[in-house]
Amino acid sequence: MKPFVVSYNLEDMNINFQGNKVVRRYRDIKNIFLNKDEELEKENPVIYEVFEAPVPENEGDLMFLITILYPGKVKGEFFMTKGHYHTVENTGEVYMGLRGKGLILCQTKEGDFEAVPIEPNKVVYIPPFWAHRSVNISDEPLVFFAVYPAHAGHDYGTIEKTGFLKRVFSKDGEVSFVENK
Ligand code: F6R
Ligand code: ZN
Numbered sequence: 001m002k003p004f005v006v007s008y009n010l011e012d013m014n015i016n017f018q019g020n021k022v023v024r025r026y027r028d029i030k031n032i033f034l035n036k037d038e039e040l041e042k043e044n045p046v047i048y049e050v051f052e053a054p055v056p057e058n059e060g061d062l063m064f065l066i067t068i069l070y071p072g073k074v075k076g077e078f079f080m081t082k083g084h085y086h087t088v089e090n091t092g093e094v095y096m097g098l099r100g101k102g103l104i105l106c107q108t109k110e111g112d113f114e115a116v117p118i119e120p121n122k123v124v125y126i127p128p129f130w131a132h133r134s135v136n137i138s139d140e141p142l143v144f145f146a147v148y149p150a151h152a153g154h155d156y157g158t159i160e161k162t163g164f165l166k167r168v169f170s171k172d173g174e175v176s177f178v179e180n181k
Helices: 026-032 038-043 157-162
Strands: 007-009 014-016 021-025 046-052 062-069 093-099 102-107 113-118 123-126 131-136 142-149 166-171 174-179
Touching: 021 026, 026 038, 026 046, 062 131, 093 131, 102 123, 102 166, 113 123, 113 166, 131 142, 131 157
Parallel strands: none
Antiparallel strands: 007 014, 021 046, 046 062, 062 142, 093 123, 093 142, 102 113, 102 131, 166 174
């Protein structure tokens, strides 16, 4: 393949990355939240979108993308992504904040847990073996750029079974962590 360039514009939120686009609506991912919300069930809004570049999933290639995670809450729990381990577990990832404010929840299968902030002017490093989930704690879209080894693959099943160790709620206008039982 040849070198290429893609473009994005945060002013009108036009992301022209020319690869696969993933759209996740409330009903697609409602099971990740602690509680159900009838209004959201009816409206079925887009919770997040992922705009990938057209990079093949080969070892040596680097996949890159932009995620837009919209603001909102499900009974107080901030909108978030499904979260995953990489199938090839020894692969890390870099997230760079472009807009909004969020947390990246990270955890290992050994039970380590960290929540690291993401926002413009911050770059987050997710080491190999750490699952990751993004949470939008602001009232505007959380937008971030990500790059990772293109052969990494995504294991969603493990997180679907175990969840993350903590959930993030808005409580009295503050960000509050709740143990996931
Ligand atoms: C890729 C990666 C991110 C997420 C995206 C959506 O390895 O970590 O690009 O894929 O932010 O989150 P998930 O994939 O958890 O639905
Ligand atoms: Zn990832």
